[in-house]
Amino acid sequence: MKTVFVVGAGPAGLYGANKFAQAGHQVVLFNRDIKPGGLAEYGIYPVKEKMKSGLRKQFAKILSQPNLDYVGHVPVGSGDAVTLDWLRELSPAALVCAVGAQGTKKLGLAGEESRGVYSAKDFVYHYNLLPPFSSQDFSTGKRVAIVGMGNVMVDIARWLLIDDPDRKTEEVIVVARRGPFEAKFDHKEFDHIEMFLDRKAFEDELARVKENVESVGQDLSQLGAATFPVLAKPAQETPGPRLRFSFLTSPQAIHTDAGGRIDRLTLTENRLVAREGGTSAKTTDRTRELEVDTMIFAIGDVVDPDFGLPHASGAYVTNSDGADPKRAAYEVFDPKTGKVAAGDYVVGWARKASEGLVGIARFDAEQGAAHILKYLEAAPEKPSATPAEILAQIEKLGIEPVTKDDLARLGRAEEQQARERGLPSFKFADDGTMLAAIAEEKSKAGQPNLVEK
Numbered sequence: 001m002k003t004v005f006v007v008g009a010g011p012a013g014l015y016g017a018n019k020f021a022q023a024g025h026q027v028v029l030f031n032r033d034i035k036p037g038g039l040a041e042y043g044i045y046p047v048k049e050k051m052k053s054g055l056r057k058q059f060a061k062i063l064s065q066p067n068l069d070y071v072g073h074v075p076v077g078s079g080d081a082v083t084l085d086w087l088r089e090l091s092p093a094a095l096v097c098a099v100g101a102q103g104t105k106k107l108g109l110a111g112e113e114s115r116g117v118y119s120a121k122d123f124v125y126h127y128n129l130l131p132p133f134s135s136q137d138f139s140t141g142k143r144v145a146i147v148g149m150g151n152v153m154v155d156i157a158r159w160l161l162i163d164d165p166d167r168k169t170e171e172v173i174v175v176a177r178r179g180p181f182e183a184k185f186d187h188k189e190f191d192h193i194e195m196f197l198d199r200k201a202f203e204d205e206l207a208r209v210k211e212n213v214e215s216v217g218q219d220l221s222q223l224g225a226a227t228f229p230v231l232a233k234p235a236q237e238t239p240g241p242r243l244r245f246s247f248l249t250s251p252q253a254i255h256t257d258a259g260g261r262i263d264r265l266t267l268t269e270n271r272l273v274a275r276e277g278g279t280s281a282k283t284t285d286r287t288r289e290l291e292v293d294t295m296i297f298a299i300g301d302v303v304d305p306d307f308g309l310p311h312a313s314g315a316y317v318t319n320s321d322g323a324d325p326k327r328a329a330y331e332v333f334d335p336k337t338g339k340v341a342a343g344d345y346v347v348g349w350a351r352k353a354s355e356g357l358v359g360i361a362r363f364d365a366e367q368g369a370a371h372i373l374k375y376l377e378a379a380p381e382k383p384s385a386t387p388a389e390i391l392a393q394i395e396k397l398g399i400e401p402v403t404k405d406d407l408a409r410l411g412r413a414e415e416q417q418a419r420e421r422g423l424p425s426f427k428f429a430d431d432g433t434m435l436a437a438i439a440e441e442k443s444k445a446g447q448p449n450l451v452e453k
Contacts, residue, residue, distance in 0.1 A: 002381070010037065017068055091384045111254030118294075123296055142171065147251060179209055179279070
């Protein structure tokens with residue numbers, strides 16, 4: 001039996017850790033957040049209770065294995081008390097990074113740090129109650145521009161148009177770099193917001209881009225079957241807030257009001273051009289103005305450059321010249337030394353940012369785990385820190401780690417809150433409250449808190 005450290009307890013980390021534990025290795029799973037699940041817990045749309053419940057049960061079963069230890073509430077990164085080098089000093093046989101794509105992807109425009117300008121990932125974390133995003137300012141106004149045309153855009157629009165308790169939104173404008181045939185959202189997801197589509201404005205927008213779209217061989221009469229089935233339904237009066245699209249446009253400049261909040265966007269008009277296998281968008285010198293008070297980038301994700309792994313072009317660097325290309329794709333490579341970082345691996349979105357959903361992350365992690373298990377067969381035996389020793393070392397850093405037993409206590413506290421409030425589920429929105437709930441459950445059981453703050 002060898003010791004494997006897995007950093008990150010989202011779907012990739014959990015399913016990967018499961019494979020190592022099932023193979024008989026000692027697994028220590030480190031997580032930045034108190035609760036496991038990652039995007040399965042804090043990225044799936046809030047009302048999808050059945051999906052979330054099913055995943056939580058799967059994750060609980062994985063965590064129940066006796067040779068798998070959970071160490072939550074422990075951020076890992078070059079600027080944190082726990083770094084990758086700190087973990088390596090504890091001598092794991094393999095260090096598997098499954099931290100997802102936690103960097104912020106924007107467009108490099110001046111004004112992107114203005115009030116009212118957010119990345120989709122952070123905004124989704126906010127309304128899904130992930131600390132500390134849950135308590136940060138993600139205020140929205142009446143006119144919201146969402147840059148991007150995928151499922152994340154649909155989720156955010158759905159929140160703004162339907163489920164946001166503040167419901168300030170009067171208009172959501174989807175800013176799309178390419179044309180209507182290049183929409184990437186699922187039809188069944190768009191069904192949730194199609195009733196808000198301003199059909200007159202949509203028809204006007206199609207008329208505006210018609211000549212360009214048809215010049216690349218796209219037939220607007222087929223748009224309903226291709227990407228917007230709502231067009232086959234009778235047009236109805238838009239109830240309340242409106243959903244609009246601005247095709248073939250890209251943000252060029254962000255303008256702010258006297259208080260420093262975004263109040264206007266300059267959009268560059270694009271031209272759709274044919275290319276082998278599809279289309280691409282080319283910028284023109286034409287611009288137009290769009291008045292908005294909120295802007296959300298939903299254009300994918302990049303890895304966190306401050307995590308501590310070599311990175312380039314928004315991704316961690318993996319081995320491109322390994323004898324086994326499939327295994328090499330998971331091996332961390334250091335361009336400075338020109339060598340593979342022996343025993344260091346990346347899986348899931350940490351390996352390939354924003355690639356697929358939970359099922360894809362699981363598949364990638366399990367594929368990576370299979371290659372890592374082969375590495376472990378030949379890896380030299382060495383004494384690794386035990387889970388108890390790891391917890392003790394972390395506590396010395398002034399960090400209050402959360403264990404599997406603590407997760408059970410937190411689960412009981414949240415279940416009680418759900419019952420009292422008549423909700424299908426409930427989760428605390430800040431770390432302090434979660435830690436206090438764990439401490440209270442310990443107190444009920446007559447158990448002392450091991451960490452004094």
